[in-house]
Amino acid sequence: MHEQNAVLIRAKLNTPTVTQKIIKREKVLEKLQRVIDYKLTLITAPAGSGKTTAAVSYLTEAGLPFAWLSLDESDNDPVRFWRYILASMRGVGSLSEAFWDVPVSLELIRSNIQADMVLDKLFMLPGDTVMVLDDYHLIDNEIIQSSLAYFIKYLPAHFRMMILSRKEPDLKVIREWMSGRVCKLGGRDLSFDLREIAEFFKVKGYPLTPEEISAIWNYTEGWAAGLVLAVLSMGEEDDAHAAISRFSGKNRHINQIFQDEVFDHWPDGVKDFLVRIAFLDKFCGPLCEAVTGFTDSAEYLKKLSESNSFIVNLDQEDEWFRFHHLFSDFLQQRLAKEDPTLRRELYRRAGEWYRENGLIREAIQAFIKADAYQQAFPLLVRIYLSMAQDGDYDDWLKWMDNIPPEYYEGEVRTCTGYSWLASMKNRTHDAQIWADKAQSCFERIKDGLAVGEKDYLEANVLVAKANLAFFEMDVEQVISYSKQAGRLELSRSIIIGEMNSGEVSLLKTAYGFKGRLKKVDQLGVLLVEGLPRLIGNFSAYLTVGLAECHYERNHLQTASQILNQGMENIIELGNPGAIVPSMITLAKIKRAAGDIEGALRTIDMGRRKLAGKSKTFWNYYL
Structure with a gap:
């Protein structure tokens, strides 16, 4: 003994x-x-x-x-x-x-x-x-x-x-x-950084490309055991490098270590809690309580965090957390085995909490996953303008693709909005389909509309068609549809959105006819004949395009006059896609006139106008 x-x-x-x-x-x-x-x-x-x-x-x-x-x-x-x-x-x-x-x-x-x-x-x-x-x-x-x-x-x-x-x-x-x-x-x-990950795999006999190193880091977040198990998985595959793209928390080696070293150490109540919040990208006590019904959710999170159970703190107050990516995969495997009705209910509860707390984007995603389209669709309509203004097209279009037709078949502006955003992603075929949907929707409901609302919705359809004409380089159709819309009685201008997704010059976009200056010249008539009344400050994009056209022809004084006259609308609109090209063009005009200090002041003003804008890449142009 x-x-x-x-x-x-x-x-x-x-x-x-x-x-x-x-x-x-x-x-x-x-x-x-x-x-x-x-x-x-x-x-x-x-x-x-x-x-x-x-x-x-x-x-x-x-x-x-x-x-x-x-x-x-x-x-x-x-x-x-x-x-x-x-x-x-x-x-x-x-x-x-x-x-x-x-x-x-x-x-x-x-x-x-x-x-x-x-x-x-x-x-x-x-x-x-x-x-x-x-x-x-x-x-x-x-x-x-x-x-x-x-x-x-x-x-x-x-x-x-x-x-x-x-x-x-x-x-x-x-x-x-x-x-x-x-x-x-x-x-x-x-945690291993990118350099250490590269060296680790090289020592193990697997030199990796920079893309593979980044992928491994994204999966493992530098977790040492994750790196070791990735090497083990690569050794079991005929194509070791292809194994990297398949590596996740579903890997049997990863699964086993999470099961034995983490999950099984918790009582059943905590296990249920972890599985039920597995779908949340980030979470806090009140959100978890709303989703799971566990009134001691905040205490659970505190214990899990203190025990380093692959929960990552997201703030200094220890209120918001997320799962380690691999552990999230592990838990979501278990959630996927639960009854689909329970999964939908968990998503619905999350959606309700997000909506009540002003997290509209998160609410939309949760409601869609819960098949709760009646709750999701009004939020999509509500958030359209802010996302269109921010040039945030992809998510809105993706979410709308999940909404059944019966929810929007009577919504002309939703259809024209989809058409507009699809065109901004160069999905012109989809943009045409949704413009046609808008036309069909308008035809179905127009007889029951008041005169003012009828004119407004018809103008939305015509502007959507004019927008498509821009992408087809058909300036005559642009002018025709715009004039038709301009003859309608409108009590308010039509809301569009960011018309420049990242070009430093409007002439490089469809709205500048990809630099075809003669076509741009023809649009000048629209500035005189009512386009500002039709689309309000969004006509600022046409102002900038015309100014750039004159600059390219070396008509510097005319270009300067157009910009100075339209600057109030450009600034009031506040869209980076109009502000940046206008400031750059104005600065180039000043530089050409020998006013270097004036050019620098113009660029500085542009930077100040961009302060607080969500798309920070615009700052690099100035």
């Missing part, structure tokens, strides 16, 4: 073996250089993050004497814990003889006399030494926590404690850190 215990002790006191085929992680080692300056070092990160490897690599390279203790759940007994502490110290050369005669009892531990006895021995010994406690997250005994906190508080200057854990230790221990006397490393400190 004594011999068996001795074997057990030796196994727990052995320093874990680190493979020779490992890269040297300079950034981690640099951070660990601070260990010597602190009584306590805390390395807290999820399973498989490389905590043990980092500690062994640092201590070995630094040449510091150290004692190692790998803990398990059976060490929650205070007497057993402190016997192992003493046994680990006996394995260090300078400490080997000092601790054989130290007795251990529960009474001594409770009264902190046990810690005092060990401290007294340490004070009499020379030289720097580090004591490492690995897997400390398995210790939850309050007597142990209290006695260890006391021990750390009074450690001599030459003795340091290093704790490796999947979660933050008891507050009594980390109180030292809160007062600035602890060196702390977390999961982000241990």
Whole structure:
């Protein structure tokens, strides 16, 4: 029996073996250089993050004497814990003889006399030494926590404690850190960066392309175990590099480690909670409560975060979180096995919470996934203008493609809106289909409309047709449809949206007929004959296009006059796609006239007008 215990002790006191085929992680080692300056070092990160490897690599390279203790759940007994502490110290050369005669009892531990006895021995010994406690997250005994906190508080200057854990230790221990006397490393400190990932796979015999390195980082977020399992998966495939594109939380190796090391450690209630919020891209306590019905959702999130259960904090207040990408895949596999009715209900609840809290885009996505189109469609109509103005076409079009026809077949403006945005994505065939839908819709409902509303909706259809004519380079049709619309009685102008998705010059867009200056010239009549009344400040795009046309012909004075006369509308509209080309053209006119300072002031004004705009790439043009 004594011999068996001795074997057990030796196994727990052995320093874990680190493979020779490992890269040297300079950034981690640099951070660990601070260990010597602190009584306590805390390395807290999820399973498989490389905590043990980092500690062994640092201590070995630094040449510091150290004692190692790998803990398990059976060490929650205070007497057993402190016997192992003493046994680990006996394995260090300078400490080997000092601790054989130290007795251990529960009474001594409770009264902190046990810690005092060990401290007294340490004070009499020379030289720097580090004591490492690995897997400390398995210790939850309050007597142990209290006695260890006391021990750390009074450690001599030459003795340091290093704790490796999947979660933050008891507050009594980390109180030292809160007062600035602890060196702390977390999961982000241990995560591999792009350079390290490249080197890691090269050492393993798989040199990767930059695109593959980025893909691996996106999947794993630099998680060490994820990288190891990716290598393992590549070795099992005939085409190792093709395996990268298939790597996810559904991988059987990843699945197994999440199952064994994370998921199975939680009680059934927490498991249900995790699965039911698996579809959320990010989450907070109130949202999770609305989705799951668990009133203690915020407490669940707190515990999961503190235990480093692959939940990532998104703010300093610890209110919003997200799952690690691979863990999200793992959980969504389990959600996919649930009854479809339950999944739809979870999405619907999320949609309701998003809508009530003003998160309209998130609400639309959730309602669509819940097949709750009656709730999704009004939100799509509501958000159209802001998305069209921001040039944010893709999501709106994608969402509309999911809405059944019965929800929009009586909505002329929805159909013209789709046609407009589709044209901005150069989907002219789809734009024509939806313009035709708008026409058919108008024909069905026009007899029941009041005169003002009838004219307004008819004008929307005509403007949609004029828009398509731009993309077909048919200036006669543009003018014809615009004039027809201009003859209608309109109480308000037609809302369009951003007409320039990223060109520095309007002449490069369909609305500048791709630089066909003669066609642009013909549009000048529209500025005189009512286009501003028809589409309001959106006529500013035509103003800029005409000015650019005159600039290209070296009619600098005419171009300047057009811009100066239209500048109020351009600024009031506030769309970057009009502001940037106008400011650049005006600046070029000033530069051509020798007014360099005036040109620079114009560019500076353009930058100020772009402040707060969502599409930041426009700033690079100025």
